[in-house]
Amino acid sequence: MRGVVCEGERLGLRDVTEADVAALHAVYGDPAATQHAPFEPRSRQEVARLVEEAMEAAAAEPRRLYVLAVIDAARRDVIGVARLRIEPDLPHSAEIGFGLHRDQWGRGIGTDLVRLLLSFGFKQLGLHRIWGARSPANLPAQLAMLTAGMVEEGRIRHHLHTPHGWRDSIVHSALEDEWTER
Numbered sequence: 001m002r003g004v005v006c007e008g009e010r011l012g013l014r015d016v017t018e019a020d021v022a023a024l025h026a027v028y029g030d031p032a033a034t035q036h037a038p039f040e041p042r043s044r045q046e047v048a049r050l051v052e053e054a055m056e057a058a059a060a061e062p063r064r065l066y067v068l069a070v071i072d073a074a075r076r077d078v079i080g081v082a083r084l085r086i087e088p089d090l091p092h093s094a095e096i097g098f099g100l101h102r103d104q105w106g107r108g109i110g111t112d113l114v115r116l117l118l119s120f121g122f123k124q125l126g127l128h129r130i131w132g133a134r135s136p137a138n139l140p141a142q143l144a145m146l147t148a149g150m151v152e153e154g155r156i157r158h159h160l161h162t163p164h165g166w167r168d169s170i171v172h173s174a175l176e177d178e179w180t181e182r
Ligand SMILES: CC(C)(COP(=O)(O)OP(=O)(O)OC[C@H]1O[C@@H](n2cnc3c(N)ncnc32)[C@H](O)[C@@H]1OP(=O)(O)O)[C@@H](O)C(=O)NCCC(=O)NCCS
Pocket: 032, 033, 034, 036, 097, 098, 099, 100, 101, 104, 105, 106, 107, 108, 109, 110, 111, 112, 132, 133, 134, 135, 138, 139, 140, 141, 143, 144, 147
């Protein structure tokens, strides 16, 4: 799919462009927003490269990677970033990741964002399985995914190597035939 447009009540999703580098850096460059991530806060230059790669990936055939700007539906500004990656050799299955600007946290927007990503993946992309991996310590991500209907599947031990050492992940998933839009 090209030119993603996905609108929810409070949020929208669209493909990232070069104009979004600063807004994405506000997530990827923030030590609080990346505290559970397997990387150090990114520099603006690293985020610019990431956006470039995302735009290249958006033109690939078949398309596997969706790096999407999260838009406030009323104000139309970028308040976060979402990522959906279809797995190699598993075209029915995708992994999601997401992050919001720190000033947006704690108002239910993260939960809405997970709901919108599931809706996008199941309805627009026709996926069967969508999963996300979080740090065992990431309570807001846990609650957002659970409330949006992603069940906990289990633990991947030493899933990721982070600047602080090996990190386990807790995997959540939703299946198209179980999912109901909430
Ligand atoms: C994860 C994230 C998107 C959640 O966004 P959010 O808008 O704060 O989420 P919500 O407001 O929908 O809150 C989800 C739940 O977490 C709870 N919560 C939010 N912040 C919390 C905190 N600091 N401590 C405890 N609970 C918290 C909320 O009360 C809510 O619980 P409920 O469903 O029982 O009401 C946001 O914290 C974020 O961007 N974090 C950095 C990136 C990240 O960790 N991404 C996830 C990778 S898997």
